[in-house]
Every structure is written in C-alpha cells, then in structure tokens.
Amino acid sequence: MQNKLLSIEEAVADYTWDGMTYCNGAALPVGSCSIAFGKEMVKQGRKNLNVICHCGSQQINLLAAVGAVDRVEVGFSGLEVYGFAAGLNRAVTSGKTRMEDYSNGAMALRFFGGAMNWPFVPATVSIHNDQQWCSADYPDEYPCNRKIPEITDPFTGKKYGAFRTIRPDVAAIHVTMADIYGNAIMLGTEWNRFEMSRASKKVVLVADQIVHTDCMRQYPNLVRIISEVVDAVVYWPYAAWPQASPGLYDSDEEHMFYMNKMMKTEADTEAYCDQWVKNWNSHEEYMALIGDEKIEKISKTATAFLMDPYRKWIRSDDEIRELQNMTKG
Amino acid sequence: MQNKLLSIEEAVADYTWDGMTYCNGAALPVGSCSIAFGKEMVKQGRKNLNVICHCGSQQINLLAAVGAVDRVEVGFSGLEVYGFAAGLNRAVTSGKTRMEDYSNGAMALRFFGGAMNWPFVPATVSIHNDQQWCSADYPDEYPCNRKIPEITDPFTGKKYGAFRTIRPDVAAIHVTMADIYGNAIMLGTEWNRFEMSRASKKVVLVADQIVHTDCMRQYPNLVRIISEVVDAVVYWPYAAWPQASPGLYDSDEEHMFYMNKMMKTEADTEAYCDQWVKNWNSHEEYMALIGDEKIEKISKTATAFLMDPYRKWIRSDDEIRELQNMTKG
Amino acid sequence: MDYTKQEFMAIITGREIKDGELIILGVGLPMLAGYFARSNHAPNLRPFTEGGVYGSSPVGGLPWGIECNRISANATSFTNAIDALGFLVLSGRADNAVIGAAQVDKYGNINTTGIWDEPPWKVGKYLPPRVRLNGSGGASDISVGCKSYLIMASHEKRRFMEKVDYISSVGFLTGGDSREKCGFVGGGPAAIISTLGILRPDPQTKEFYLEAYFPFTTIEEVKACTDWDLKISQDVKAVHEPTIEELKKLRAVDVTGSLRKED
C-alpha cells in the first residue's frame, strides 16, 4: 500500500484548481468539516469554484466571502444556531455566487447517485415546490422544467422527478482518524461523507489524527472510507476548528459568531483572513493562533470518551513527520 | 426504551405466517445468517413463503427443501465452495418453487429502493440479458418486458432499466451483538443487512450475543441497525451454524457438506429435519446436538480478536433469562 | 408566571407530541419541544436528527447544531443522512417532526429560502433574493415524508402571508386536494404553533384557521398579525398557561437558558 501523507500546502496545490467542482466533506454546519483545507485554498488564491456542499459550514462561508465561489449547490446554507452564513449570503444576494437549492435529503441522494454513476436519481422531494420551479442556472425559466425534470414510474405510471447526480472533481473530507494509506474512521454522524468519498473523482482526507493500520484491522467495520478511493491524506489536528469534531473537540462558540460576523463585509473578511487564514505557515503557528487556552477549553468535550478505544494507535507528531518526509522526492 | 427480547418460538409465532414475504437477513452464502430462525419456521410448519434473499444460504436451502417456498427472488442461489444448493435447486427444477433471478448488485439496490420507499430503482445491470428477458412470474413472455421495464434518462434520453423495489413483510436478520432494545452491531461485511433492516415492515434480530447498551454508546458508529426499526430480539448463540459468524465462529465445513447432501432428496431432508431441526426444544439441546467438540473447533476462529473490544459488555445467560422473563405477561 | 413566548411555544408544541412517536427534530425550539415532551408525557418518544443521531439526549444545554457534541455524547447510533432523511423520513416511516418557518402561508407552505422584493412566482424569473435565508435543509424532506409534522413560526404579518415568496417546504399547496394530487407519502402539517396561538388546517379546504390563542394575546391581535383573512374556530379558546411542572421540565432541557431570553 502507498503512503499518501501530504502537507496541506502540497495537497491543495496538487488537488485543487481554479474553476474546479469542489466538495467540502463535512458533517453538518456545526460539525466536522475540512475547514483548514478551505483556508489553504484561500491562501493559494483559488477562484471560480463550483462548490457542491450537502450542507453549509464555515468553509463555504469563507470561500464565498472572499469571492472564490461562482456557483454553489446546497441543501442548507446556514450555520444553524450560529445564524445565517453571512459571507455566503452576501455573495448570493450580490449576484456573485449562483446558488442552486435542493433539500438535504436530495443532496444525499444525489451523492449516492454519483457514487453509483447513475444517470439520475428518482426524486420524491424537491418537486412540486420552488426547488423544482426555480433554477439559478436557468433564471429566466419559471417554472423551470430542466433542473428536476419529470419521470414516470414504469410500474404504476405515476409521475416523479429526477435529480442530476453529483460527481465532483475533488472532495476534501474531514475524518477523525486516518492511516497513512487513506483508510479512515469517522466518529459522529457521517452525514454524506461515505457516499461522497465514492462519488468524487479524487479524495483528499483531512484527518485530526493519524493512527496505525492495526487500528483499522481491529475495527474494520468502522472504516467507512477506504484507501482504495483515497488519493491523499493530510494530517491536521483541529482541522475542523472553529467547528467541532466528535470525540476530540467542541465547536468554538465565540469564534463561530466572530468569524461569521467578520464575513459580513468585504473589508472585515479581508481583515479576518489576514489574521486567521494567512497568518500561519505551519501547524504549530495555526495552533498558536487558536491559543492554548482555547484549545484546552474546546478539547474538554463530553464526547472525549468516544476516542478512548483508539488512543493507543495514535501516531506521534514525530512519527508522522518522518512518514511525511518519505513521500517527498 | 422497550425490552424486545423474545424466545425463538415466540418470535417465529408472532412474526411469521403462511404466505408471507420473508427475508432472511444474511451476509453471503457461507456467512452470517439467521439459520436458527429458519429452522424454527420449519418446526412451526410455515409454508407458501415468498422468500427474498439477496443471496442463498443454508436457510433458504432448507426452507425450499421442505417445500415451504412457493417463490424466491435471488441474486445467487448457491453455497459457494460448498456447492449448488441441493434443496433449493430440487424445488426449482421440480417446478415447486418459482425463482426470479437478478444480479447480486441488483438485489442490493432493490433493498435500497425499498428502504427509500421508491417506486423503482434505476437499473444499469440485469438488462440486455436473460435476467431481464426471463421472468418466472410471466413464463410465457420471452423476452419479458414487465419484469425490468425500460426507462429513459430525462437528462440525456438514454435508455436504462427499472427494478421493482423490495419491501418484505418481515426480515429475520442475524447480527453479532444486540442490546435488548434492538440496537445491533454486525462484525464482518453487512452485505445488505443495513438496507434490509430499513426496507422491511418488521424486523426480528437473531443475535449471537446480547450486550449492554453501554457498548452501543461507546461505539455508536458501529450500530448500523437501530432499535427504531426493530420489533423483536432473539438471543441465540451459534444462530448461523453451520455457517460462520465473524468474530465468533467459523463455518462447520463437515456439516455444511453433509446438510447440503441431505437436502438432495425429500426422504433425506425429512431425516435431516428429524435429527437436526426438530430434535431440540431449548438452546441447551441445540448446543448439545452440535456437540462440545464441534463447538470448540469452530470457535477457534482466526477472527476471534474482532470480538475483544466488546467482551466486557456481554450479558450472561442468567441475566438474559431474567430479562426475557420481563417481556412475558 | 415568568416565561418567554418562545418557552410557551415550545411547551404548546411539546403537548402536540405523542408518546412512542418516531420524531425528527431540528436544532433550537424543535429540539426543546421534543425533549420537553419526552420528559413530560412521552417517555417512549424516539427522537432522531437528520444526520442520523439516535437514542441521545442533549448534554450541557441545547445543541448548536444537529451534529453538535451536545447531542453526540450519549447516542446509541450514528449513521448518515441517507438513513435519517431517506430511509426514515422520505420513506414515510417517521411519525412526526417539528420545523420552523421564516414565512408560512394560509395553506401551510413554508419559505426558509429567501426574501424577494419581487418573488419568482410574481415575475416569472428566479433572481437573487434581497435576503438569503438558509434554504430548506431537511424540512423539505420532512414536509413530503413524515406522517405528520408541526410548524413553529413567529406570528407577524410579514411572516403569516397570503402567499409565501418561495415554497421551500410544501404544505397543502393551493389547498383542497392539490397536495393529494402530488402523491407525497406524508400527510402534511398538522398544526402551526405560533408565538400567539395554534392554527389547524380545515379538513376540506386545508386553509389554516385559529383554533386557540395564548393567554397574553387576543383574537384581534392574532388577526392583525396575519396577512390573510384568518378564520376563527367556532370553539376557539385561550390556551392554558404552562404549569410550573411543565416549565421546570422545559428548563431542565434548556439548561443554559438560551430560550429564556425574549427575542
């Protein structure tokens, strides 16, 4: 098996490009998300993205806030109790970002259909409502009949809809633990990460912890993302910050509100990026930015016990550095 | 939450009936399968069954051998290296059992579609071949166009097929471990047991071990069958015998061949049932029939280490007896 | 008695939830209503979230999100969206749900997507909204799949509209049998619980009428806060105040008091 460890800079350089169809592998808005990867995309100046997110998150909020997103497909664009996604909504209302709406269930099924390489998925939702009638891709057609066209059940003659399936160029998927080959364990709900890992042409894992493959052999039923479909593994503890990673850390409530507030205007977004996105060049600096006090606070999570069975297999930073050097040159 | 423990007699009496659509929740032919449940159905004389099995197993082999199966839908009817399923094949070639063939992938998707309550599932397989052209339900039509009718992708105009989805009356699903409420962990491949548990109107779990719910709370990502969809839990160690249960026991090679050989004729099937199906009235007697030596041999499995993390939560027979008595009256 | 309108709403909504139901709950008021019901009168309630969190109760206060650690600390199962929204909701299996609404119309159709100066249905074009909201999320799935569901909304004239800007989640569409014709597996909204009262759909026309109002308001105020000509039940009555016991149980769920602040 191939050691697939890459630095976050390498992974973004190798697996993202302007104009790509990008998928941020997240749980739900406040949950696990490959946010550090999105920040690195901002640092490397990616633009004109077509983003497909099952659900919003601070990652898509940030990418849209800096003007990197031309188009987005989404089931839910907000940040739940943390409010509407200010940066994303600014991009949408200004006309910068075209937004195509579906239900959350529809997005899940569209990933499933993409993983199957199906031409379409039967639609029993997002029909007979404005998700069907309104299309950002065909704004002059209302009611639109091209976004979710009608199909007929050949067994009963009843009418249903048909969803386009999703096959993103790349998905950056946050996982709790991965081995260096790309086998991964997620704690907490998967949301659509299982289907997304199969639907995407390339997959980059962003892992809070790197574990020995022995951990996978002890818990093979937990390994829902497999090396067979993974192209690169990035080790990045607290990769979902300021969102949560069950078993490891809670969401940073204060920073969630603050970050979203800063996304409201272009100027504040730039100020935020200067301080929180571009102001670090290593994981050590990233951690220093968050600060020891904050790290300690969010790490005292009521879900910590979920990690207990796996701790003995966690690889140390030194080990990982060595393994990472092996993939160079 | 409701304690759902039932004895195997009660579970079969309450959840099976003549003429029902029955689903045996198995892995693959040699893998985990609720075989003990099928034996109890034979004891209680169930007949005219419509059986939907993703794959064969000794359970459907036995049920068909005794003449209890009118119709079966299947992706694969054999016993892998143990050979063709002699009892099932006898029932099919004699015309007693109508057999409708699909691919294994098709069966998986049909369960998925049933779980979604979809009218149909897009078919990219089992079309343009005899699985589409031949139907046991419409034997006079060749090529048949009612079994897997044609549909058109509304996005491209290309032609595909459409599968009927599956919603069985009852699925008896073998699992490695369950709690008394019906939360369950499977070790080894799920095959279609996850989708089947959602597609079936009623679900009975047949568990090799009963564990405390604390085990589920430690490993919630392993709990793929949930109490929310389960109606009854049967505690029956070695429930898959003579097939295997990863983590607990290997298949009984000798008995696999022997049993299949006995299914070849009606007379031998009756003799087999007298000795191995009807000749016990308790789990103790069932174990005595298998015999200590055999139990010891099959329990020395190379997969035993897979059970290690969960052993401390296994409930004792005494505990379970007490819990079972609570559900009576 | 000392309680907020939101707390009142949560208790009234909770009273609508029956024991044993398989119910999908979103964050905020819906979760509060659901877990209040479970501790008050529905001990066998089976709540789950759209991410597939089963068997859990909030820890340390109301969750910030569906996936929040506060709801993940004692789950018996974590699965995924296909399972929760697909197998359990879109399939028609789930009994009940509680969803919110930025705008709701007389037939219970909900808008949570955006606010337009000129809505798409009026101009025949889909242009960017003046205000973008959240989109439908799982509410749209609930609206077509659950056997029945409850809508919670702030009772203001700009929210209780003759016709919403955008239908994110279907109610009874244009009333009568218009929903039935669509063939959805779910039965549609059972009630709208607002900050002022309880609205029910007329069995024939499916238009929502006022069944009961809260003690701190009047029928006139409710009518004034409704954009359509709200019909009033012949048996209309004031809803009983929450009991001390109910409030105590509610606050045991909302331990951080996030919904004790007046909005």
Next chain:
Amino acid sequence: MDYTKQEFMAIITGREIKDGELIILGVGLPMLAGYFARSNHAPNLRPFTEGGVYGSSPVGGLPWGIECNRISANATSFTNAIDALGFLVLSGRADNAVIGAAQVDKYGNINTTGIWDEPPWKVGKYLPPRVRLNGSGGASDISVGCKSYLIMASHEKRRFMEKVDYISSVGFLTGGDSREKCGFVGGGPAAIISTLGILRPDPQTKEFYLEAYFPFTTIEEVKACTDWDLKISQDVKAVHEPTIEELKKLRAVDVTGSLRKED
C-alpha cells in the same frame, strides 16, 4: 512438472493481472489467481470482494466463501454490497475481475444460471431448468461495470457453446458493436482462460479466437472441445509452463491444497 490443470489456469490468469489494479475476486480459482498475482508480480494489487471486504489476504487456506472468516481475519474495512458491487463495480471504477462460467459462448456471454433441454431463447418460454446452477451473483455486475475482466472456464464442448442456454452475464452479446449499443460503462471480457488455452476477442467482430494453448494440449484438441468453429491466431503459440517460483507462490496462497486435486 507436477501441477494440476486448475493450478495452471490460476497461474495463467494471474499473469493477466496488472500491478495496482482495483480488482474484485470471487471465491475459488479467481481468488487464487488474484492473490497469486499479488505475491508474484503485483504487490500493489487492491483486491476486494463483493461483500465489501478490503485490504485482506486469505488466512489458513482458500476461503469457502466471500464472507468466510478466512478472508475476514485481517481486513482493513468491511462495508457492504451497495459499496462493493454498486459504488466500485457498477459505477465503472473497478479495473479488473475474474469470474467463472458454466457455459460461455463465442462472444464471451456467460451462463451460470441453469441448463435447459430447450433453452428459453429457443422456445420463447421461461420454464424451470433441467439443472439449476447458482444464478449470476456479482458476475453480472462485473460484466457490465468493470473496466475489463477475465473469464475462467473448463474447456469442454458442452461448455464452450455457439450460444449459451441463458445469458447470466453479458459478454459482447451478438458481437460487433452490439455491446457498445447497450451503453454499459464497462469494457467487456479481456480474455477467456480455459483449462486448455487463452482466448481473446477479435477487436472488430468480438468473436473469441485461440491466442495460445497449454503445453499439455494441441490446437486440434482445443478445437474439438469447442462447440463453435474456433478461429486460431496466426501467431498462436504454446504457453510456457509455470515456473517453480510461480508454483511455489501459488501454493503459498492455496495452503490447504484445495486446487491441487485434479477435478
């Protein structure tokens, strides 16, 4: 040299498997061929089974089944059939596979379902078979999904037929562009490895011809064991005997020697 025909077949099939391929393997000879290839020349081969067993190697002998504990003792992942047969095979992602056949025709169509005195296509009726086989299993999925796959079959006249009784898994159907017209994502069978030789499809007609024969047979015998008028490659050659090294590696997989017995 001392080896069985089945061992020879497994080695020849193994030689067709390339390093790095994502390959789905059934029990018996296919698994033997695959794991032989991995230990011989394809160390980065990525084998999986249709139940979703990943990252494992057989322990204690060839598995009795896909789900057998012999293949489950050192897996890195267990998923399910939707994943393995759907996401990886039907999607077109898997590179290769090895499948067996009870009957195979000149266009590589396979029958593993049943034997009829009067096959359905002949009588226009679907009646019970005289002999029921296993059905298609995952082979049908492989036949439409995998980029390419290998067929293994015992070379006998009653098995290498002009037209099979029942097409369980499609090959090139009626030859030419007849498969292409069906729009399957997979490319079809790359070779038939029989107990006597290697057959390849003609690039245009898609009819299988003899490319090479095994050292213990002759072209005449191969033709005599084939029901259709088998074409012979102009460059037809005898296949080299397995090396001692190859046999050693093969037998390290088949430790119980289940395929060392002559059939």
